[in-house]
Amino acid sequence: MVEMIIDGKSISSLVRKEVKERVSLIDRKVTLAVLLVGDDPASSIYVNAKEKAAAEVGISSLVKKVSSGVTQEEINQIVELWGDDPLVDGILVQLPLPSHLDSDELIRKIPSHKDVDGLTPASLGELVRGENRIASCTPKGCMRLLREVGCDLNGKNAIVIGRSILVGFPMAILLTHANATVTLAHSRTRNLEGKIKKSDVVIAATGIPNLIKGNWIKKGAYVLDVGITRTENGLCGDVEYEKACHFAEAITPVPGGVGPMTVAMLLENVSILASFKK
Secondary structure (H helix, E strand, O other), X not given: OXXXXXOHHHHHXXXXXXXXXXXXXXXXXXXXXXXXXXXXXXXXXHHHHHHHHHHHOOEEXXXXXXXXXXXXXXHHHHHHHHHHOOOOOEEEEOOOOOOOOOHHHHHOXXXXXXXXXXXXXXXXXXXXXXXXXXXXHHHHHHHHHHHHOOOOOOOOEEEEEOOOOOOHHHHHHHHHHOOOEEEEEOOOOOOHHHHHHOOOEEEEOOOOOOOEOHHHOOOOOEEEEOOOEEEOOEEEOOEXXXXXXXXXXXXXXXXXXXXXXXXXXXXXXXXXXXXXXX
């Protein structure tokens, strides 16, 4: 049976305490600007949760809500104004955007020194070169979880299942910088089972419920399940959790594993960018 259920809630609380202390040392108000387009209930819930979490660590939120009928030019202008505003330390665009809007174009308008999600081309380039101050929130949270549970990545075989710019690609880069030998896979990878069975660290981020069977997990592996999907049986991750527990050394539950770390790392990124500001 699994030796450790990785408690993302408790570790995220530790991160938030660190962020609160860092923010307290900044002799001005730290502000996160958030753009919310449309009235998608899930997006509104996420933004409200981030706003509340920010307030708890001393970060002020500037939330701009616009209708789903907004034009690309209008949202570009909002982000550009925030980019020029010396009182704004970080900019967050709540994704996804309505289909008529280009999220890539909008993200490019965010200055890299205010890019709390680490998604701009400049931020990603710095990440590849190992020159980054911050990193994408979920991958960064995964790295912190591995560190907190004592997983030494040096020389380990790690597999990332999922190739999104939000999680998969930056996750693979961070693992590589930590001296892991990384396989970047996805739902169409041939012999995915065989690749996972050889992996000491498994990061699942496809959003496909129970894609990864429990008996695919190598004995003693560390498993981080980023996926979360609402099914008729409740919230479900990418990994067959109960069965995987018979093989893994440590594993994150869904919910309560990686999710809390994403918000905590967002706050950490804001505090880091603010602390570098002159």
